[in-house]
Amino acid sequence: FRVAFLRGKYDEESPEYQEGYERANEVISSIRMLTLVSGQPGYLARGVALGHGISYEERAGVGTRDLWAQGVGQFSHLRYRGGPSHHNYDHVFRGLGIYYFVAADDRQKERIRGSVADMSNWAHLKNDMVVMHADGKRVSTELIGGWRGLGGSDVPSGGSVMALTGLKISSLITGNEKVKQLYEVWVERLGLRDAEK
Numbered sequence: 024f025r026v027a028f029l030r031g032k033y034d035e036e037s038p039e040y041q042e043g044y045e046r047a048n049e050v051i052s053s054i055r056m057l058t059l060v061s062g063q064p065g066y067l068a069r070g071v072a073l074g075h076g077i078s079y080e081e082r083a084g085v086g087t088r089d090l091w092a093q094g095v096g097q098f099s100h101l102r103y104r105g106g107p108s109h110h111n112y113d114h115v116f117r118g119l120g121i122y123y124f125v126a127a128d129d130r131q132k133e134r135i136r137g138s139v140a141d142m143s144n145w146a147h148l149k150n151d152m153v154v155m156h157a158d159g160k161r162v163s164t165e166l167i168g169g170w171r172g173l174g175g176s177d178v179p180s181g182g183s184v185m186a187l188t189g190l191k192i193s194s195l196i197t198g199n200e201k202v203k204q205l206y207e208v209w210v211e212r213l214g215l216r217d218a219e220k
Contacts, residue, residue, distance in 0.1 A: 027126035047122065051131060054115055055138050060103045061157035062095035065145025067111050068103040078102050092157070105156055109164045112146050112154065113185035120192035136196055143193035143202055152186060152205075167209060179213045187215075 026047050029040040057068045071094070072078050078091050094101035116139065123135045146154045152166040166186035179187075190206040193199065214220045 024121075024125065026122075030126065047126070047131065051119075051122075051134050051138075054119065055134065056098065057103075057115075058138050058141050059096075060094040060098040060101055061092065061105065063145065063157040063159070065141035065143070065149075066105070066155075066157045067107040067115060067142060067146075068105060069107055069111060070104045071098075071101040072104075073100065074102060075100070076102075078104075105163070107154060107163055109154070109166050109182050109185055112142065112164075112166065112189055115142065116189035116192045120196065123196055132196075139193050140197045140199065143189070143197065143199065147190060147193065147205060148201055152209075179215065183209070183213060187213075 026040075026043045029037075029043045033040045035041075035044075056071070058065055060068050060071055069090075075093065081091050090106040091102055091104055093099065094103050119135050119139055123132055123139075127135060146152070146166060149155070149159075154163045154166060155161065156163050166189070167183045187206065187209055190202055190209065194203040194206055210216060
């Protein structure tokens with residue numbers, strides 16, 4: 024919103040606009056790193072720390088220590104915290120989507136599209152709305168149907184609305200027909216176009 028506001032108020036060459044634009048680029052780059060650090064594109068790390076070997080959390084014996092791992096490739100100098108939740112995916116899809124439609128220029132849109140496509144392929148399509156850990160073997164979170172998902176009911180939960188938001192944003196940004204179809208399947212299944220519900 025800041026970039027869109029500054030673009031309207033100042034010239035794009037102004038220091039005010041340039042500062043906001045560069046901050047947006049930093050955020051876009053940081054999110055991209057979080058989607059690539061594990062070596063599994065689209066697996067959204069919760070955060071990173073500079074260094075090799077176990078983190079402070081791991082040394083302290085905190086119960087989530089097994090979710091830390093060493094980054095790979097160009098990110099091998101980082102430790103990353105795994106275990107993304109449906110909230111993590113929701114916030115990143117919404118944040119990138121809002122920026123994409125409100126303020127991004129063509130170069131930023133292309134960078135955002137790459138992150139959104141990878142996240143959607145991993146979280147939406149790879150395992151039918153189940154986010155796996157980077158190893159592809161253990162469940163990190165179920166976007167629809169898991170914790171407070173449907174619970175034996177066809178009443179949409181908050182989590183299912185978050186998941187639908189991610190699907191809609193992804194389909195609009197990437198144009199991926201499989202994502203669009205999956206969105207329609209879940210809208211129908213949850214009865215969101217049924218006025219009586």
